[in-house]
Structure formats: C-alpha cells, structure tokens
Amino acid sequence: MDGEKYLFSLSRFGIKLGLGPTLDFAKQLRDPHKSFKSIHVAGSNGKGSTATFIYRILKRKYLAGLYTSPHLRRFSERIIVNDEEIPAMFVDEFVKKHSSKIEYHGMETQLTFFEYTTNMAFDFFRSKGVQFASVEVGLGGRLDSTNIIDPEVSIITSLSLEHADKLGGSIEYIAKEKGGIIKRGKPVILGKVPEIARRVILDIARQSKSPVKEIVDYTARNIDLSLDGTSFSVKTDVGSYNVKLKALGDYQVNNSIAAILASESLETPMNGSDILYGLQERQIPGRFEIRRRNPLMILDGAHNSEATRVLSSNIKRYAIKDPLILMGVLRDKNSYNILQNLAEVSDSVLLTEPNEPERKKRVEDLKREARLFFKEVEIENVPKKALDSAIMSGRNVVITGSLYLVGEAETLLDEREKSERFPVEIEGLQKPTELIE
Structure with a gap:
C-alpha cells in the first residue's frame, strides 16, 4: 500500500480542532506520546525555525526527534530522528496496520490527516527509542493534535490574527488557544507578542503556576548580519553566549534565544557548548x-x-x-x-x-x-x-x-x-x- 498517498487522501476531511479522536487513537497505539520527553512550540511565525533549533541542540545529548509541518520537498521531512527522515516502509506498514477510522463515543469517527500523522510520528519516535522530541504545533495550540504530549517546556514564539477564522476572531481568543499548550508547573518561553495577548498568556501561566521567561527581557548585542550567517551575543540567567548561526534573517535572533532559554529550562539543562554547537548548524530550508x-x-x-x-x-x-x-x-x-x-x-x-x-x-x-x-x-x-x-x-x-x-x-x-x-x-x-x- 502507498501509505503516503493514503495519508494525503485524508486531507479531504479537513481540519478538526479537538483532542478526543487523537487521544483515542493514541490509546489504541498504547500511548506512544508518553514514551519520550518533549518541548512544545507554538506561534504564528517562527515556530518551525525554533523547533528546528531546539532539535539540533537536543541531539547533541539525546536520541532526538523532530516533528514539524508542513513539509517543503517531501512528506518524510516532517518526521525526523537524528537527521534520518521517516522511511516510506514505516509509513506503508503503519497505514496497512492501523485504520484511520476509530470508535469515538460509540460512533465511527474518521481521523483527519493531521490527527493520524501526529500519532504515526509519535509511534515512529517510540519505535526508534527517541529520548527527547521537539514538537511543532500544527494550528493554534489548545486543541491541536500535538497537545496530547506533556512537554518539559512550552514555547509561544509570536502571535497574529492568522487563522482567525478557525481559532477565533480576536487576538485575545487566539492567545487563549496558543496558551493552551502551557502545562501546570512547567516553564514557558514567551516571544514578543501584542500586549493584550501577553496579558492573556501570562494569566494562563499564573493560573497554571508555570514560570515564564520573556524573550524581550534578554537583549541580543553585537548583532552582525551577513549573507554568510548571523552572529550576536546574549546573556541569560544561566550564562553568556556568543552565538553564530548559519541561518539568515534578523528574526532568527529571537528564535534562537527562545531555543537557548528552553534548553536551559529543561529538568536537566543542556550545557552551553551543546547549545552553541546545535545553533550553528546549516541554514534552515525555506527561511531566508x-x-x-x-x-x-x-x-x-x-x-x-x-x-x-x-x-x-x-x-x-x-x-x-x-x-x-x-x-x-x-x-x-x-x-x-x-x-x-x-x-x-x-x-x-x-x-x-x-x-x-x-x-x-x-x-x-x-x-x-x-x-x-x-x-x-x-x-x-x-x-x-x-x-x-x-x-x-x-x-x-x-x-x-x-x-x-x-x-x-x-x-x-x-x-x-x-x-x-x-x-x-x-x-x-x-x-x-x-x-x-
């Protein structure tokens, strides 16, 4: 069976916000999302780059996974373990073994492309023995299929009115949706967002007793932008970093600072040399x-x-x-x-x-x-x-x-x-x- 072709056939069922079917399917798979630690990344812009930076840092110490969307060249780019994309054979076998129709509240329910793919990604991570994964939110946060994970750190990179038709028509409502990835007592990294959204997210974090680090409190200095790369220095609560990125664009400064703060906020923090080495890898495809x-x-x-x-x-x-x-x-x-x-x-x-x-x-x-x-x-x-x-x-x-x-x-x-x-x-x-x- 052509698993990838079958997956894309599920796109006709559109986007459904809600965790019920995703959780039920995960239960059938024996909860693969509970087999690894994770960092969760949401945001209107910058979440893909930030998730990639984090993955590159994590793999310095762990068998690491990366789940992002959409892909650029091919579907397998979405699901990566230690720089190896998910093989077509795994996709074919998974699709052959697991139906996209499940019993949900006593009724047959059709899983969407993203609900099905997210669980397949987590099952692949488990099969490869992934220890830590960087997971990018698909849409919004609170009701996104990826939100079945229990991350050590949650990141909200930015916020705009994109997808207001699906998430709600106001900045406040969208902020509540993205703030829905915050987990009780777990650290939150917050990017630069409109003040009204900031207040909403900080209130969610306060109610969840989750400590927050805001990127605006960590000023990048000595920024040097060239078409060969980006360099800057930044001082955090933990250490000082002279960062060199292959990634281009001034916006990658804040994305990489988010990755630094998240890496420092883990239960077992990443060390400075691993953080710097991970950040200086190759350009990020499709981002300047x-x-x-x-x-x-x-x-x-x-x-x-x-x-x-x-x-x-x-x-x-x-x-x-x-x-x-x-x-x-x-x-x-x-x-x-x-x-x-x-x-x-x-x-x-x-x-x-x-x-x-x-x-x-x-x-x-x-x-x-x-x-x-x-x-x-x-x-x-x-x-x-x-x-x-x-x-x-x-x-x-x-x-x-x-x-x-x-x-x-x-x-x-x-x-x-x-x-x-x-x-x-x-x-x-x-x-x-x-x-x-």
Whole structure:
C-alpha cells in the first residue's frame, strides 16, 4: 500500500480542532506520546525555525526527534530522528496496520490527516527509542493534535490574527488557544507578542503556576548580519553566549534565544557548548535561504502579513536592490497585506499558483490586487515556468508567499543542480553593507 498517498487522501476531511479522536487513537497505539520527553512550540511565525533549533541542540545529548509541518520537498521531512527522515516502509506498514477510522463515543469517527500523522510520528519516535522530541504545533495550540504530549517546556514564539477564522476572531481568543499548550508547573518561553495577548498568556501561566521567561527581557548585542550567517551575543540567567548561526534573517535572533532559554529550562539543562554547537548548524530550508548569487536568489516561506513585513525588512537590511518577487499564496491568506509589504522593496512581481489545487489563490484574482502596489505585474500559472522566467530575467529573485510554493521551487532547483544547468554558489557572499546589484 502507498501509505503516503493514503495519508494525503485524508486531507479531504479537513481540519478538526479537538483532542478526543487523537487521544483515542493514541490509546489504541498504547500511548506512544508518553514514551519520550518533549518541548512544545507554538506561534504564528517562527515556530518551525525554533523547533528546528531546539532539535539540533537536543541531539547533541539525546536520541532526538523532530516533528514539524508542513513539509517543503517531501512528506518524510516532517518526521525526523537524528537527521534520518521517516522511511516510506514505516509509513506503508503503519497505514496497512492501523485504520484511520476509530470508535469515538460509540460512533465511527474518521481521523483527519493531521490527527493520524501526529500519532504515526509519535509511534515512529517510540519505535526508534527517541529520548527527547521537539514538537511543532500544527494550528493554534489548545486543541491541536500535538497537545496530547506533556512537554518539559512550552514555547509561544509570536502571535497574529492568522487563522482567525478557525481559532477565533480576536487576538485575545487566539492567545487563549496558543496558551493552551502551557502545562501546570512547567516553564514557558514567551516571544514578543501584542500586549493584550501577553496579558492573556501570562494569566494562563499564573493560573497554571508555570514560570515564564520573556524573550524581550534578554537583549541580543553585537548583532552582525551577513549573507554568510548571523552572529550576536546574549546573556541569560544561566550564562553568556556568543552565538553564530548559519541561518539568515534578523528574526532568527529571537528564535534562537527562545531555543537557548528552553534548553536551559529543561529538568536537566543542556550545557552551553551543546547549545552553541546545535545553533550553528546549516541554514534552515525555506527561511531566508540562499540558493544562489550573481544574481541572488532567496527562498522564504513567509505566508502572512507579519512574516512578509519581516521579510521586507530583511531585504532592506541586506541591501538587496529591487528584486523580482516571485510569489503565490493560498486563498485563506491576507494577500492584500502580503502584496503591500513586498511592494516596499520591489516594483516588480511575478505571480504564480502553489501546487495546492483546492487552496491556491488564482493568479487572475491576485493580479487585481498586485496592480494596486506594483508597477510591473506578470502572471504565470505554472510554478516551473514562472521559475524559468525569473531565472532568465537575470535579476535578484525572492520566492515567497507560501511554503508550498517555496517547497516546489526547492525541488525544481534541486533538479536543475543535478542536471548541472544551474550551479549554486554560496561561498564568499557579500555583507549587507554592500549593495547587491
């Protein structure tokens, strides 16, 4: 049986917020989520990078697992143990053995893609003997399928009105949902969030008797941003760190500080050298990722208003001059604000459609909005043709708007590299103090 194909067939059942079916399925599997320790990461933006930083730190000491979503190139990227992706054979056997239909409150219930996949991930972790896992929330927090775990530390990286239609229409309500991952007596790391959300989350933590560390209380100093990496120093309650990241973008400073604070807050804290070594690993795919230079090509999965605002800020900060924006978005995103933010750094946009037939926003609809902000607007429905056109332009290119589009671009660029028609140059990149023409 093609397990992966079967899993994606479950997507037609949509998203259901609630832990009941997930817990019932976990019980059938003999509760694999109880077999390992964990850190839980929620947030509107930054949670994937933060979860990855934490995983890289944990594997310095433990047999470590990482569960994130969505994937970029392939499904197996979502579930990793010590840098090995979940094998197709495990997925096939799991699907063959375990039905996606369960008895729930005396009725047959159909599990969703995420409910089923989350339990499969935890079962895989158990089968591999994972000691510690970094787990990214899928949507929200309180009712997300991942919230069956009992983490040693919970992290909320950021908060915005993204997914307000599913989580609630106000910042306060969304804050309550994300604050739902806080566990009684367990430490909480809180990123920079709107003050009204901050008060809600701090109140949840107070009621749970959970100590809170706020990232805004730990100032990064001597920040140096270059296209070779990011460095800064920070002093915590435990120690001082001179951090060097391969990851690019000023937002990765706060994400890595969150990872540091979480690693220090474990029942058995990670030591400083393991923290620094874990943070300095390779770039994080799809997060201000350089794929080439001369001209420059950057892939960034920014897919909402706040993320594209930060992306535009970084394009300015790295002095990347008037790049061609290649973008596509999903229908449920605020494309108006996304386009408005990106128009701050470019006059030209090439619109395409992510390979998500049921969720993509049509380029014809996007074009009407884009003309309000960009002088030059072109459309190409097919991402491969759009990428070819962007490369042929000879300009600096930023590919963004959707993780699905970025993932497709990653695959297409991989194919080009293999055919040796598109060599990638990463060495000797310029610093942002120099204008990249």
